[in-house]
Amino acid sequence: MGFVIERVEWELGSQTFLWIFCSCLASIFLLPYFSKKAGLSFSSNGKGPHSSLVEFGSSAFFSFQRSFLFVYILASVIGGLQTVFGEDEYQLFGFSRKQMVLCLCAGVSATVFFGSFLGVLSDMVGPKNTCMIYCVLHLFVGAMRSTSERPSVWISSLSLSLASFIFQFSFETWMTSEHEKQGHRREFLLDTFWLMVFFESASLIGGQGLANLLVTDIERGLFFPSAPAALLSVICALYIRKNWHAHKLFSLREYRYSFSTTILKDKRIWLLGCAQGCLHFAVSVFWMLWAPTVVADGRDVNLSLIYPCFLGSRMLGSTAFPWVSGPGSFIPLEDYLSLSFVAAGLSLTMAAYDYQEIGVLVALFCGFHACCGLILPSLARLRTALVPNELRAGMISFSLAPANASILFILIQGGYHRNLSNAAILAMAAFGLFTAAGCVHVLKRWKRRTPGNWHEL
Template sequence: MLFGTIVGSLADKQGRKRACITYCITYILSCITKHSPEYKVLMVGRILGGIATSLLFSAFESWLVAEHNKRGFDQLWLSVTFSKAIFLGNGLVAILSGLFGNLLVDTLSLGPVAPFDAAACFLTIGMAIIMSSWSENYGDPSENKDLFTQFRGAAVAIASDEKIALLGAIQSLFEGSMYTFVFLWTPALSPNGEEIPHGFIFATFMLGSMMGSSVASRLMARTSLRVESYMQIVFVISAASLLLPIITNFLVAPSGVKGGGISFSGSIQLIGFCTFEACVGIFWPSIMKMRSQYIPEEARSTIMNFFRIPLNIFVCVVLYNVDAFPITVMFGMCSIFLFVASLLQRRLTVISEIQKSRSQDWSMIKERDTESEPLND
């Protein structure tokens, strides 16, 4: 929240390509710190990792959108690119990376730090590709703005445009629930220490996310269907899927037997969790598409990192108090947040439709005035 937000926001001023290279460098250094047993060194690694994560979730998307528009490509292609990025990157490559990491640690017995060394190698390759083939683009290079001015401009843009504010709130609510879910699914499926196949379950989650991104690509390819419309349904479904741990807790008698395989209630919850991951797969390319439409180009990275401030605060507060509340309460809170996100999405849809209607009416008036000018002459 502290370091990543500041460094990530520099991308608009210093250049998105440069920010992506910085991501590679900071994450390589973060991976190197894993070789040290010293807490201070490891903490430096977490700071570097925080900076890299903020750059990962803002600089690359900002560079892509700017480059896409600069080259005059069809806007529909952007939706396809986002969908493929989630399908291949967040899904298929995540599964292959997990298997490769397992190969390095268990099969080849290279130790638990080996996956970080492998990651550093891939980051080096990625950095070489960026440096050799990408062109640079900026947010607003014409004005000499310091960091405080950038943040103030981003805050003004969010406060003055309700669509941007709604988009930021929706993103924070969904991602906050998603990151909380990451810490909750393991104790939810094994409350009595059941021996569950964590790797297989994670791969199943990634498969669900891939299916969701595939569905999103088909939905966004339909010009008659707006992203804002179907995302309301996605948020409601995701809210319902995280209610399953609460429902099974009331309807299915808890087992007091320690160990064993996954329980019946755990199997039901697993179905709900896979459904939620499918919603996550739809969410990512869809929110990217909406950000490309509503966030102004000159402050794209700054505003995107601004959105991550309440998200990081929320996750920190939840994790700090995770032992203070039953797991069902935590899932209930996430479900409420997702339902609120659906309401905000509904509001965003209404506002965008009203503005689109006004824009069409204004275009018709201008066209009519243009046609009447020769007659007036």
């Protein structure tokens, strides 16, 4: 007698997305109520102790903030449209698993050997020009994919890797420099930091939805979303060129002297850079391994519904930033940042060393992204306190260089040679997050010793 075993595809319930959506709204719109209840008053001229999303600040600041976020959202959607398909792009051209890994290695190698100097280039020629380069790279890839029947996957991988690396520092650097140049209060930066994380995540979700609407047959229309991405790149570049201002340029000699005396000789910035690099490594490892971990043992899962759940969790984590960073916060910046790193590390540790049901794994990964949503604006706040704006891009790019080298090592040893298991790689990412927590804790101790050397926000 034969048996038929039915395989049921696991899916997230619709109530999960509803809960994340309602939680984000509640976190945003209840903040002013509880702030007032706690006795925190905000002046109408924007000179209170801390800004909030609903504070009545100057019209010039809100105009500047809306203009920047418009471009930042456009740039996020462009990146999402170009990378939403992932491995499907390689499979369409018949790439084997090893060829896929080699293509990824080529992209990461570009960020290791060239990306480290892109931050220096951004500081020297101005972040506005580097943001233009980001748009040009996406325009090139979008045009190539839209017009060629057999576009070069290798060139696309190299270009998109460099563009993704530029995105991590160029827009933030321009925003902080222009914010200071226009004379806005430094406290107002806090809102912009968490709104950047919030809208970037929302834009990636929107990019996935737009790509799914544009592609009905993957074998015929895989690269059709690249045409809208190229169009948006043109719009973004034209807007930047017309409305954004260029900043002071440095000579190589001036920049080298400033960087060596301000960045390389400050141990606090080394610790901050280590924390940034560890987070970048952990997030990159997660995006490489989350799908294989969830579908382990041949489990059927609708991955396209889990992806926006992660990004929604990051949005929710970012909305917690104004709650814990305000003047009435009961926990210092370094304390909640260390706890966030530890919580994120524990989430990856449990996923690495203990077999979990799919629901438990998804919950752990959502918790990891919620922690990342809180960590990202907090690190931006620390960068503003420690790093001069004119050296910000170079500092970020150099801090990410060791992380990118580690990612390249993981791809070669774990992806190509299979010498490292997925569990071991996740454990390495978790260890990096614990290391970042230790770096932030040491920063707190040094802050107590030299309080006058910090630019408080």
